[in-house]
Amino acid sequence: MSLDARVPIGPLSEKWTKCKNELKLVSPTNKRKYDIIVIGSGLAGASAAASLGELGYNVKVFCFQDSPRRAHSIAAQGGINAAKNYQNDGDSVGRLFYDTVKGGDFRAREANVYRLAEVSANIIDQCVAQGVPFAREYGGTLANRTFGGVLVSRTFYARGQTGQQLLLGAYSSLMRQVERGKVKLYSRHEMLDLVLVDGVARGVIARDLTNGNFEKHAAHAVLLCTGGYSNVFYLSTNAKGCNATAIWRAYKRGAYFGNPCFTQIHPTSIPQHGDYQSKLTLMSESLRNDGRVWVPKQKGDKRRPEAIPEGERDYYLERKYPTYGNMVPRDVASRNAKAVCDEGRGVSETGQAVYLDFADAIKRDGREVIRQKYGNLFHMYEKITGENPYHTPMKIYPAPHYTMGGLWVDYHLESTIPGLFVLGEANFSDHGANRLGASALMQGLADGYFIAPYTVGHHLAGRKLPKVSTDGPEFEEALRAAKGRVDRLLKINGKRSVDSFHRELGRIMWDKCGMSRSEAGLKEAIAKIRALREEFWNNVKIPGGNAELNQSLEQAGRVADFIELGELMCRDALNRRESCGGHFREESQTEENEAKRDDENYLYVSAWQHQGDDKEPTLHKEPLAFESIHLTQRSYK
Amino acid sequence: MEKKLNLTLKIWRQKGPQAQGRLVTYPVQGVSTDASFLEMLDVLNEELLKKGEEPVAFDHDCREGICGMCSLMINGQTHGPDRETTTCQLHMRRFKDGDTIVIEPWRAKSFPILKDLVVDRTAFDRVIAAGGYASVNVGNAQDANCILVGKESADRAMDAAACIGCGACVASCKNASAMLFVAAKVTHFAELPQGQPERYKRAQAMVAQMDAEGFGGCTNTYECEAACPAGIQVTTIAKLNREYLKSSFAYAEESKSSEGEG
Numbered sequence: 001m002s003l004d005a006r007v008p009i010g011p012l013s014e015k016w017t018k019c020k021n022e023l024k025l026v027s028p029t030n031k032r033k034y035d036i037i038v039i040g041s042g043l044a045g046a047s048a049a050a051s052l053g054e055l056g057y058n059v060k061v062f063c064f065q066d067s068p069r070r071a072h073s074i075a076a077q078g079g080i081n082a083a084k085n086y087q088n089d090g091d092s093v094g095r096l097f098y099d100t101v102k103g104g105d106f107r108a109r110e111a112n113v114y115r116l117a118e119v120s121a122n123i124i125d126q127c128v129a130q131g132v133p134f135a136r137e138y139g140g141t142l143a144n145r146t147f148g149g150v151l152v153s154r155t156f157y158a159r160g161q162t163g164q165q166l167l168l169g170a171y172s173s174l175m176r177q178v179e180r181g182k183v184k185l186y187s188r189h190e191m192l193d194l195v196l197v198d199g200v201a202r203g204v205i206a207r208d209l210t211n212g213n214f215e216k217h218a219a220h221a222v223l224l225c226t227g228g229y230s231n232v233f234y235l236s237t238n239a240k241g242c243n244a245t246a247i248w249r250a251y252k253r254g255a256y257f258g259n260p261c262f263t264q265i266h267p268t269s270i271p272q273h274g275d276y277q278s279k280l281t282l283m284s285e286s287l288r289n290d291g292r293v294w295v296p297k298q299k300g301d302k303r304r305p306e307a308i309p310e311g312e313r314d315y316y317l318e319r320k321y322p323t324y325g326n327m328v329p330r331d332v333a334s335r336n337a338k339a340v341c342d343e344g345r346g347v348s349e350t351g352q353a354v355y356l357d358f359a360d361a362i363k364r365d366g367r368e369v370i371r372q373k374y375g376n377l378f379h380m381y382e383k384i385t386g387e388n389p390y391h392t393p394m395k396i397y398p399a400p401h402y403t404m405g406g407l408w409v410d411y412h413l414e415s416t417i418p419g420l421f422v423l424g425e426a427n428f429s430d431h432g433a434n435r436l437g438a439s440a441l442m443q444g445l446a447d448g449y450f451i452a453p454y455t456v457g458h459h460l461a462g463r464k465l466p467k468v469s470t471d472g473p474e475f476e477e478a479l480r481a482a483k484g485r486v487d488r489l490l491k492i493n494g495k496r497s498v499d500s501f502h503r504e505l506g507r508i509m510w511d512k513c514g515m516s517r518s519e520a521g522l523k524e525a526i527a528k529i530r531a532l533r534e535e536f537w538n539n540v541k542i543p544g545g546n547a548e549l550n551q552s553l554e555q556a557g558r559v560a561d562f563i564e565l566g567e568l569m570c571r572d573a574l575n576r577r578e579s580c581g582g583h584f585r586e587e588s589q590t591e592e593n594e595a596k597r598d599d600e601n602y603l604y605v606s607a608w609q610h611q612g613d614d615k616e617p618t619l620h621k622e623p624l625a626f627e628s629i630h631l632t633q634r635s636y637k
Numbered sequence: 638m639e640k641k642l643n644l645t646l647k648i649w650r651q652k653g654p655q656a657q658g659r660l661v662t663y664p665v666q667g668v669s670t671d672a673s674f675l676e677m678l679d680v681l682n683e684e685l686l687k688k689g690e691e692p693v694a695f696d697h698d699c700r701e702g703i704c705g706m707c708s709l710m711i712n713g714q715t716h717g718p719d720r721e722t723t724t725c726q727l728h729m730r731r732f733k734d735g736d737t738i739v740i741e742p743w744r745a746k747s748f749p750i751l752k753d754l755v756v757d758r759t760a761f762d763r764v765i766a767a768g769g770y771a772s773v774n775v776g777n778a779q780d781a782n783c784i785l786v787g788k789e790s791a792d793r794a795m796d797a798a799a800c801i802g803c804g805a806c807v808a809s810c811k812n813a814s815a816m817l818f819v820a821a822k823v824t825h826f827a828e829l830p831q832g833q834p835e836r837y838k839r840a841q842a843m844v845a846q847m848d849a850e851g852f853g854g855c856t857n858t859y860e861c862e863a864a865c866p867a868g869i870q871v872t873t874i875a876k877l878n879r880e881y882l883k884s885s886f887a888y889a890e891e892s893k894s895s896e897g898e899g
C-alpha cells in the first residue's frame with residue numbers, strides 16, 4: 001500500500017480552506033443514522049465526541065477511568081499556545097507554524113502543522129465561550145506567558161492547571177451531549193480490539209473493567225484518542241494508567257505506526273528515590289530561568305552540596321553552551337544530565353540526579369522574588385522530597401514525558417485503515433521529532449474540535465458503509481481473540497508480578513532507547529525485549545479471575561503490549577541512523593558531540609506495517625517536502 | 638533523611654459490590670519515609686502477590702493530586718491527615734514507626750463500593766450532565782477578547798473551578814451531601830459572563846439531580862471544606878443557596894413565558 005497523505009495541492013495557507021470546501025457533507029437529517037465510537041476522553045477525545053454529538057451523530061465514548069474528566073490531559077500544567085497576537089509582539093500563524101516545525105527538528109508534515117497554527121486561535125475562542133477561566137489581566141483581557149524558548153508571548157494558561165481547565169471545558173460540553181442523548185458514556189471500559197469489516201474500521205471489542213464482561217460495539221467510524229505511550233519506560237511523568245493498548249491492537253489490525261522511536265525526555269523532573277517508585281513528577285522547566293545546573297567535578301564526591309566549594313563544581317551547561325547556558329532546549333539539557341551521571345558524577349544516593357541550584361538567584365534577587373516566581377513549585381518539591389529548595393539545591397533528572405510517535409495518519413487524521421481516525425497524542429502528526437512546550441494541548445483540541453468533525457463526515461458521506469451486525473463473523477473473531485488473550489494471561493500462573501516485568505522493560509528502554517541510542521545498544525535491547533516477552537508469557541502471575549474488577553489483569557494486558565511496542569521503538573531507532581530532536585544516535589554527532597541531523601537520507605516519516613507476531617514489520621516511508629521553510633541545523637553554542 | 642517504618646495496616650477488603658466486607662490486618666515492614674502513601678500500598682500488593690493473595694484494589698491514576706481518582710479514608714480522614722492534599726500526594730514521612738493505619742473506601746449511599754477501596758462515583762457525572770456547562774456549540778464562539786472578564790471574577794471562577802471531583806466532600810460529610818461539589822460548579826459559572834444565560838436553570842437542574850442521586854442535605858457542619866484537597870471554600874455553598882433561591886423565582890418565570898411557543 002502506498003502512503004498517500006492526501007495533502008491538498010496549492011499554497012500552504014490555502015490548503016485547509018480548499019480541503020474543507022471539497023469535503024463531502026452528511027445531510028443534517030442523515031447524521032442521526034451514523035454511529036461513531038470515540039476511544040478516549042482526554043482533550044482530543046472529549047472535544048471530538050462533544051463536537052460530533054453537537055452535529056447530530058450518535059456517539060459512544062470509552063475511557064478506562066471512572067469518569068471521562070480524569071483523562072491524563074487533566075495533569076497538564078503550563079499552558080496552551082495560540083497565534084492570537086494579543087500581545088502585539090509580532091506573532092502570527094506563520095510564526096507559530098515555523099516555531100513548531102523547527103522545534104520538531106524538521107520531521108513533521110508541513111501542511112498539518114500549518115493547519116494547526118491556523119486553527120489555534122479558534123481553540124481559545126471556543127474554550128472561553130465554554131467558561132474556561134483563563135488567567136486575565138486587570139483590564140479583563142486574556143493574559144499570556146512566554147514558554148519554551150520562543151520569542152513571542154502566546155501561551156494561554158489557567159494558573160498551573162491549564163490542562164485541567166481545558167479538559168473540564170471539553171468534558172462539560174461532552175456531558176451536555178450525554179444529557180441530550182447524543183453521547184453515551186462507557187467509563188471503566190477498555191478497548192481491547194478493533195473490528196474491521198471489508199477492510200473498514202466498523203467497531204471495537206471492549207471489556208467492562210468492573211465485571212470483566214466483553215462487549216461488541218459496531219459503528220460507522222472509530223476514533224482513537226488514547227494518548228501517549230511514555231509509560232513504556234515504566235517511570236514517566238504520565239499518569240499510571242496511560243497505555244498503548246488501543247493503538248497497538250489497531251496496529252496489529254493493519255494501521256501503520258509512525259515514528260515510534262520519537263519520544264521526549266523532559267529535563268526537569270524530580271529524580272527517582274527508591275525501587276518502589278511508581279512515577280516521576282514534572283517540575284516546570286521555567287525553573288531553569290533562574291536555577292543553575294551543576295554536579296561535582298570529582299567522581300563519587302559524597303559531600304553535601306553546600307560543602308562543595310565553587311571551584312570544585314562543574315556548571316556543565318554553562319561551560320559547554322556559553323550562549324544558551326542553562327536554557328538549552330529540552331533534549332540537549334536531558335542528554336547532558338545523563339552524560340555527567342554516566343561518568344559517575346551524579347548526585348543523591350542513586351547517583352542519578354544533578355543539582356538545580358537557586359542560591360545565586362536568591363542572593364541576587366532576594367528570597368521573596370524567587371518565592372513569587374516559583375513558590376508553588378518549591379512547595380510541591382518539598383512535599384515530595386522533604387527537602388527545602390530555598391536552603392539546599394533541588395535535585396533533578398530527566399524523565400520520559402511525551403511521545404511524538406503514534407499511529408500514522410493522513411491530512412484527514414485517518415489512519416491506513418479506512419474509517420479509523422487517530423487524534424491527539426495517539427497520532428504521530430504534528431510535532432516531528434520533538435515537541436515544543438504548550439503545543440500538545442493545542443493539537444489535541446485542534447484535532448477534536450476543528451478537524452475530525454469535518455473529515456469524519458467526509459468518510460461517512462463518501463464511502464459505502466453497509467449495515468453491520470455485531471453478530472457477524474468479524475466481531476465474533478475479534479471477540480474470541482480478545483477473550484482468548486485474557487484467558488491465556490490468566491492461565492500462565494507463573495512466579496513474577498506484572499509490575500516486575502514492566503520495570504524490567506522500562507530499564508531496557510531507558511538504557512538503550514532513551515536519551516541516547518546506538519546500533520549495538522539497540523540490537524542488544526531487541527534481543528533482551530524478545531527474551532522478556534518470552535518470559536512474560538510463561539512466567540507472569542495474575543491473581544484473581546476475569547469476571548471481576550481485576551487491576552493486575554488490566555495491567556498485564558497493557559504491559560504485554562508495551563513489550564511488543566518497545567521492540568518496534570528500538571527497531572525504528574535502529575533504522576534512523578541520524579540524530580534529530582529527541583532521538584540521539586551516537587553514530588551521528590558533530591565533532592563537539594552535538595546531534596547531527598541527516599536530511600539527505602532521513603527526511604521522511606517512518607511508517608511501520610505489522611506483518612505477523614513473529615515476522616519483521618515492513619517500513620514504509622513518507623517523504624517530507626518543505627516548500628516554505630529552509631532547513632537549518634540547530635546550534636546552541 | 639529517609640527512614641524505615643514498620644506499620645500495621647487495617648484495610649477494608651470486599652470482593653464485589655454485593656459481597657460482605659471486613660477490615661483485614663496486614664503488617665508491613667521497612668516502608669521508606671520517602672515513599673508516597675500509594676507506593677506503600679504498591680509494596681504491600683507486591684508482597685501479597687508473592688504470597689499468592691489477591692492485591693488490594695484501589696483507584697489512582699495521575700498520582701499528582703489533580704485527576705481526582707485516588708480516594709481513601711485514612712484513619713477516618715478523607716485523603717489522610719494533611720490539609721489540601723490528596724492521598725497520592727501524602728507521603729509516609731507523615732507517619733511514625735509502629736503506627737496502625739486504618740484504610741477504608743469512601744462511604745456514601747451514592748458512591749457504592751465496587752471492590753475493596755474502589756467506589757463508583759458516576760453520580761457526579763450525572764450531576765454535571767444535568768447542567769454543569771455553558772450551552773455553546775463549536776463554531777459559535779466570537780473572539781475571546783470580545784467579552785472582558787475582570788481579573789477578580791476570573792480568579793474567583795478559577796478558585797471554584799479547581800474542584801477535582803474526587804468526592805472527599807461527600808465522604809467527609811455525615812449526611813453524604815454533595816453540596817460543595819455542586820456549589821463549586823455553579824459558582825464557577827455564576828462568576829463568568831459565559832455562565833449567565835443558563836444561570837438559574839443550571840442551579841435548579843444540578844440540585845435536582847443531586848437529590849435524585851440520593852446525596853444528603855447540607856446542615857452546615859463544613860467538614861467538606863476541611864476535607865477538600867483543592868481548597869474549595871464553603872462560601873461557594875452560600876452562593877449556591879442564593880443562586881438556587883433566586884432561580885426558584887426566575888426559572889419559574891422563564892418557563893412560564895416560554896409556554897405555548899412552538
Ligand SMILES: Cc1cc2nc3c(=O)[nH]c(=O)nc-3n(C[C@H](O)[C@H](O)[C@H](O)COP(=O)(O)OP(=O)(O)OC[C@H]3O[C@@H](n4cnc5c(N)ncnc54)[C@H](O)[C@@H]3O)c2cc1C
Binds near residue numbers: 042
Ligand atoms: C505532567 C504533564 C504536563 C504536561 N503539560 C503540558 C502543557 O503544559 N502543555 C501542553 O501542551 N502539553 C502538556 N503535556 C502533554 C499533554 O498533556 C498531553 O499530550 C495531552 O493532554 C494528551 O491528550 P490526549 O487527549 O491525546 O490523551 P489523554 O488525555 O492521555 O487521554 C487518553 C484517553 O484515552 C483513554 N484510553 C486510553 N487507552 C484506552 C483503551 N484501551 N480503552 C479505553 N480508553 C482508553 C483514557 O481513559 C483517556 O480518557 C503534559 C503532559 C504531562 C505528562
Ligand code: FES
Binds near residue numbers: 724
Ligand atoms: S491519583 Fe490523581 S489525584 Fe490522586
